[in-house]
Amino acid sequence: MIRIDGTMGEGGGQVLRSSLSLSLLTGKPVQLTRIRAGRERPGLRFQHRMAVEAAARVGRARVEGVRVGAQELRFEPGAVCPGGYDFDIGTAGAVGLVLQTVLLPLALAAGRSTLTVIGGTHVPYSPSFHYLDWHWRVLLGHLGVRFELDMPFAGFYPPGGGELRARIPGDSEVGPAQWTDRGRLLHVRGLSAVALLPEEIAERQRARALRGLEHLDCPVAIAVESMPARSPGTVLALLAEFEHTQACFFALGARGKRAERVADEAVQDLVAFLATGAAVDRWAADQLLLPLAFANGASVLRTAEVTLHLLTQAELIPMFLPVRIRVDGTLGEPGTVRVLPRASAQRE
Incomplete structure (x- = not known):
């Protein structure tokens, strides 16, 4: 135990x-x-x-x-038993955090699974659906962990009511990552979306974000969308794609929060990441440690920020596995993460 x-x-x-x-x-x-x-x-x-x-x-x-x-x-x-699973949080609790709890066990199991989670798809202090689909899913796909996501309905705080669906083929084998050099910034794409609110709000978010990114030496395109939902809200998501990696940032609207502030938050996060020269954003770094602990080789990541979440994962995972995780860097500053699963550690 x-x-x-x-x-x-x-x-x-x-x-x-x-x-x-x-x-x-x-x-x-x-x-x-x-x-x-x-x-x-x-x-x-x-x-x-x-x-x-x-x-x-x-x-x-x-x-x-x-x-x-x-x-x-x-x-x-x-x-672990692959199959079809349906979960209703009953509040605006984050559907993505429930998904992340069981995704890797089901992905590594021998057999297909489907998963439906009802709750909050865009709520504070958790990855939004667009972060999960545009970024987390893609990064795990590069590691060999493939799955598909869709969102029939968005769900915002406090009512929730959003729906996330996942299709997980299973039988995945995790490969290592060498993400220390992101390469040249190729383009930025984004989405400014509203749910059960006037589309004019999404247009304002988009216009403000485009002004904040006009100094970038790459194409920038931000779409506007009205999302089907059971609760009102807004989101602005930005995905920066580089030669070797990518990074994603988003901001959520709230009652009394101006559209321009939503855009500024997402833009500021992206601009701050660009200034670090890192290959992996601070949110993805800790989320990657768990799959990399099961990889068939050693991994190295250059993260934009050493976070407490990252350090917690680095301490927790070796309590279960014969894996070595080393984080070089100061809390709150850029750092380098090395993950050596058992076979790799034995060769060191």
Whole structure:
């Protein structure tokens, strides 16, 4: 039984979700204590409970402590079973975080799976659908982990009601990544979208973003779209594609938040990333560690920022696996990440 203190590192839901994923992938039972103990509302929230329930169904696990507010959890996995799964968070909890909990276990399993998650597709403090589809899915595809995503309905905070669907072929084999040089910036494409709101808001977001990016020496194109949804909201997403890598940034609207501010947030994140010279954005870096720990070779990433989430993953993963993860760099600054799975570490 692997014992995890939920306050380690960033001390939030990431510790829970990654522990569940690793338990499914390794077959090792895990006990978590003090889950999100330092948060304003400690313990499991609705989206965390759904991540546990999703992992339990996918892995035929025995679980103790699955209730909202619980700070202790015992998870004993069985075999990962490909198949069709439907999960409804019941709130605007992030559908992408539930997906990320079970995606890799299902992708490495022998058989096809489909997954539907209902909740928030564009909510604060989590990857939006467009980040997942345009960026996370593509990066994992380069590693050999292939799947498809679509979004019949968007879901914004607080009502939610969005729907994410995933088709996972299974039988994936993870390859290593050597992403230290991004190469020349080729172009930037984006989307300015509204749901159940006037399209004029999306036009303002687009116009402001184009002005903020007009200094770039590459083509920039931003589409405008009205998304089907069960709750109102706005998003501006930007994808920068380089010769060797890519990076994605987005910002969300909110009640009382001007369209121009939404655009500025996404543009500022992209411009700040360009100034670092890094190959991997700060959000993708920690999300890549888990699949790279199962790669058939050593990996090296140059990230725009060493984050607490990255350091947490680097500490947590070796508790389950014979893998060496080294992060060179100062918290809040660019850094280099090296991942050496067992076979690679033995050759060192």
